[in-house]
Amino acid sequence: MKQHHTRSALVAAAAATALLLGACSGGGDEGGGGGGNGGDGGDAAPTELGFFTDKAAWEPQFDEMNAASGDADQSTLSFTGYSDAAAYDAFIKQAFRTNDKPDLFTWHTGGQLGELVEAGLVAETTDLWEEAAANGDVPEGLIENYTYDGKQYCVPLNVVYWVMYYNKQVYADNGLEVPTTWDELMSNAQTLVDNGVVPFHQMNFIFEFVWFQTVVAGSDPEAYVGLQDGSVSYTDPTIVEAMEVWHQMQTDGYFIDPGVTTDPQTLLQTGEVAMANFGTFFTGQLNALGMVPDEDYGIFAIPNVNPDVEAQQAIVETGPLCVGAGSANEQAALDYSAWWMGVDAQNAWTEAFGDVSFNPNVESPDPALSAVVSQVTGPDFQIQKRWLEATPVPIYTVASEEFGAFVTNNGDPMAHLEAIQAAADAYWAEQ
Structure with a gap:
């Protein structure tokens, strides 16, 4: 990449x-x-x-x-x-x-x-x-x-299924339960911030798109699919609203500084972040540090942002x-x-x-x-393609830069979405 x-x-x-x-x-x-x-x-x-x-x-x-x-x-x-x-x-x-x-x-x-x-x-x-x-x-x-x-x-x-890893000791120290709704997840994040703990890991390169796919798919799965074939614009109100959710999470201090160079598995092990949104390959990284599953860390499916979405969304x-x-x-x-x-x-x-x-x-x-x-392969879940593979390469090339800048600077989401849509318009016009 x-x-x-x-x-x-x-x-x-x-x-x-x-x-x-x-x-x-x-x-x-x-x-x-x-x-x-x-x-x-x-x-x-x-x-x-x-x-x-x-x-x-x-x-x-x-x-x-x-x-x-x-x-x-x-x-x-x-x-x-x-x-x-x-x-x-x-x-x-x-x-x-x-x-x-x-x-x-x-x-x-x-x-x-x-x-x-x-x-x-x-x-x-x-x-x-x-x-x-x-x-x-x-x-x-x-x-x-x-x-x-x-x-x-x-x-x-x-x-690889994209799920949430969490430090069980941090959760216990802050009196938190595994969330089953997005509101509960955000409440956990706010409690952690109030107690001086960074809730989530985030990167501004390689995996800069992870929270975009999480929030959009969990807000409107049909819109998420529509981005993949050009039937939905990156400036569609649904996508803009999802970006605003991500923007607010950054504004509220829910993410670690994306410029931190420490490995994410180490950050989760030490409790410098409480949670990390990663693919299931992350298990091997944690186990290599001597962390014991179900003792030192746990895993849960990330709840939908929109509770009205019938099926729980899972990125694969x-x-x-x-x-x-x-x-x-x-x-x-x-x-x-x-x-x-x-x-x-x-x-x-x-x-x-x-x-x-x-x-x-x-x-x-x-x-x-x-x-x-x-859980995520069960009847209550709907599997969605990971955004990177689902997105045409010319659009991804621009979007990865825009999402990386957004994660780094937390600027106006609309400016980034307009730049991505310009690339999408150019791509789909040739198809």
Whole structure:
């Protein structure tokens, strides 16, 4: 992702390295073939698949996944990891211009996946998704991240739910209960401010958009979706009102100075902030500091801003595992993808990574994660795409700068929204 705001970005980037290392998102004939047949065996014998990823640090965990797939008489992966995201993206695009197309590779959802689909570079996986849905192996709403013109492409490598982490000792010291409404959350924040505690973490780079997506989706889910296709303007009264909510939270002193360079996991551990709005990858960062889930920290789903919204909103990001169309082992890679979506593979995933699985039938070994994932994937919740992946890149490029400036200076929200809408107008006019 792009780093910006030179006042603090250089030092903050170094301080955030540990966080980012744990963060995600991140066949047939050309144009996409049919999917495999659900992990019960396809048309190809198990083999060693060429696997390319920008998650170089995950090689030990994929060694464990190879042991699991080998035991299941599935293909294994020959791991090639890149540490530089830009170099990796360039490599993948170049590889499809050669005869050595990748069997399996990780990519991005949103517009970047759409570009590969339109170019016929990734295999269709519609059959795999149909079988996974029939087995209850994917939560409702996740499929939208992988659907283009009514067909599915790739499968979920992982999934991250954006929730609220809180320091349990800080909550106890200030007599707070886990909020179930937005008003209760704001009341908790005010109590903390009154007692000299900073309620929330916030960043002015990389994750500068987090509170925008939280407030807008929790205020008007239809407007949040409308921003993604240009049917709703960033200057729409609903969006302006949501920005004013965020603006007031900043004015009331609910956020830490975004220029602070201390890692967010350390800030939560020490109680310098009481709460942090992060993806579930944040669990690994806290556990690495020796914090114990359900003892030192807790997790809760962030309540809707608007209590009249029927479904509770949950933001999800997901990284795809893609099969290269026309690759040497395309069918075997599709068979592996079908296995990957099932319970056995995802149980191995949670054990190897200590993370959540996209599969609702698989529990995380972490009790705090299990509880919140069960909640947000339940019938009372509606899953929304993370704003970064849901937003066309030209709009995101401008908006990330504007949100970063807004977080840093807490200026007039309307000026920032007008600048973002100008970029949106230019983008949608060309579509």
